[in-house]
Amino acid sequence: MLKSKIDNFLYFLEKKRILITSHDLVDLDGFSSVIAFDFFLHQYFKRIDTYIYFNGISNSTNSFIKVIERKFSDYNIKIFDSAEDIEIDAIIVLDANKLHQITLPDHLKENDKISFFFIDHHYFEESQLENANSHQGIILDHYSSTAEIVYEISQEFNILLTKPIRYLLIAGILTDSGYFRFGNNNSIKNVTELLKEDIIYQDILYMLSNKIDSSEKIAKIKGVQRSELIKQGNWLIGLSHVSSFEASVANILLKIGFDVAIVVSNKDNNYRLSLRAKKQLCLSTGLHLGKILEEISKEYGTEGGGHDGAAGIYLKKDSKDVIDIIIERIKKVFFDYDKKKKIPIII
Ligand SMILES: [Mn+2]
Structure with a gap:
């Protein structure tokens, strides 16, 4: 089902330069979705230019990234510090569906040559999409996290995800679904698949248990x-x-x-x-x-x-x-x- 929604979009992305981002002060769901979708695009296309950029990363996301980087010392996440000098054709926004949630430089935001594509799980009304021609998206508000949508897309295209990305997506699903409190059977099924035989559930819970500051x-x-x-x-x-x-x-x-x-x-x-x-x-x-x-x-x-x-x-x-x-x-x-x-x- 997701495949038919995304096929046209992938066709459009071929040979384009793409900025992939999320809402300001990105949380674990937004962050993991961006990283996993970027990985997906690089597996799907032989050659593609992508730039990952965030306007701020939340504290809990930052501490989880540090744990991942310690655990997988050869895995490094390449993130651009600034989007000022980046020239691109399209922007993919994950885990948000309104432009005001994303701070981008004017030359990107107010450029009608740049197309926006949203993948998100927050409720939104079709009529609200600004400039309908250049804005499209997959918005599924019955999902408890964007990470689940991205995971299912990768599955529909038989893309094998790496272990650090599986860790990230599980963390995104767990935190956004309130450890399944807001989730459904599908969230649990997706996490089970992502865990496979080699990730221990308690290990992820421990990694997520960062200390709450006073x-x-x-x-x-x-x-x-x-x-x-x-x-x-x-x-x-x-x-x-x-x-x-x-x-x-x-x-x-x-x-x-x-x-x-x-x-x-x-x-x-x-x-x-x-x-x-x-x-x-x-x-x-x-x-x-x-x-x-x-x-x-x-x-x-x-x-x-x-x-x-x-x-x-x-x-x-x-x-x-x-x-x-x-x-x-x-x-x-x-x-x-x-x-x-x-x-x-x-x-
Ligand atoms: Mn989310």
């Missing part, structure tokens, strides 16, 4: 202390605010029992909201945080979106009431669900 621990503690409980029937929504690590704080709020967590943080002149909901709850009630935030972002001219159980949005400082609107939309999903299920509505 500022993150403090953010989590403060986030829990400040959390406000909002009820809709028996559903528990938690609202809190921290100065950073909003995503990990939201995850902690779910762990302590909230069904949905909304964590606000200050980013420059904006609020950044990180929302999380339990996967099972999304599946049963139809709650899709990414769609709610995508709608809100259109109504208020900001950027937002994501998955059903994990999403984010930027809000201007003067639009604090939008947070209440988001809460109301979430409550409405629960209200409608309870009504349908004939659960007595408690207000």
Whole structure:
């Protein structure tokens, strides 16, 4: 299935110079997808010019890269420090589907001769693709990671992946699927195949267990202390605010029992909201945080979106009431669900 989607695109890439990148401050899923897709292209084409570039690499990604480089001393990942002087024909973006998530030099971003191609697993609407002619992509939001999509592409073309790349892809799948909490049977099947006989699962878990720094621990503690409980029937929504690590704080709020967590943080002149909901709850009630935030972002001219159980949005400082609107939309999903299920509505 993926093969038919990608065939035309591969035909187009022949003899082109390509920049491969991901969202700013790349995470393990974005990073491993880029590395594996670059490897795939070099196996598929006899000759191809690719440049791997990231605008920032997250701390946890960096520490995993270091572990990989120590483990495989003859494996080195060639990454370009800057995209300023690179001349290219196409840009492949993995693990993102909106241009504002990727900082690139103007001569690349505002050049209509350059085609963009996206491979991603975040929810997006077809109508949002800017300049539809030169933008195409494989966007499959039922996948819990982009690493899985890239792995399946390589399988459909019978490309044998190297051991370090298998390590990277497994790490990408595990971290993005919340160690399978947001995953499905397919995520587990893919990881099983990637492990083969020669990678030990516990070894990867150990490699991923980097120490949490104390500022993150403090953010989590403060986030829990400040959390406000909002009820809709028996559903528990938690609202809190921290100065950073909003995503990990939201995850902690779910762990302590909230069904949905909304964590606000200050980013420059904006609020950044990180929302999380339990996967099972999304599946049963139809709650899709990414769609709610995508709608809100259109109504208020900001950027937002994501998955059903994990999403984010930027809000201007003067639009604090939008947070209440988001809460109301979430409550409405629960209200409608309870009504349908004939659960007595408690207000
Ligand atoms: Mn991802």
